[in-house]
Amino acid sequence: MSAEFEVKMTPKIVFDFQLYHTYHSFSGIFGILFGIGTLILAVATFGKVSASMTAVYLLFTVYLLPLQPVLLYFRAAKQAKLNPVFQKPLAYVINDEGITSAQDGNEAHIGWEQVLKVRETKYSLLLYTGKRYCSILPKECMGNQLAAVAGLIKKHVKAEQIKVGE
Structure with a gap:
């Protein structure tokens, strides 16, 4: 046989690999859990801590949850384009x-x-x-x-x- x-x-294939590799590693799983934790913290402490502290929690949440895959996509596209x-x-x-x-x-x-x-x-x-x-x-x-x-x-x-x- x-x-x-x-x-x-293609960028799609490289992105698919990077998503798998990132989110099946300790750091990827930790990042998701940390992102969820900062979201919970932002909601639970809203109005009890300063607005700037809530903003910091939300920034961590945005970076770790929705922004990370977007950054991975751009890295994959760059890698697919530039890697000889x-x-x-x-x-x-x-x-x-x-x-x-x-x-x-x-x-x-x-x-x-x-x-x-x-x-x-x-x-x-x-x-x-x-x-x-x-x-x-x-x-x-x-x-x-x-x-x-x-x-x-x-x-x-x-x-x-x-x-x-x-």
């Missing part, structure tokens, strides 16, 4: 030996034993080979190859390392 496809990174690796399509071949990517005559191979975890987002499959190293495989780029890729992942990666359909 084998799957071949090309990946062209994202400028040209990456050709992927996924088979029983692992994952091979090629771009501009350069080729990289990842064996299945190097895949530490697999996660699914709305738009992509994420194959982590380290804490900070991840291959982003957009579903839209795989097209009808998605079932073959999923089958290869299930065949070669331990079930406890795979979390899809979250």
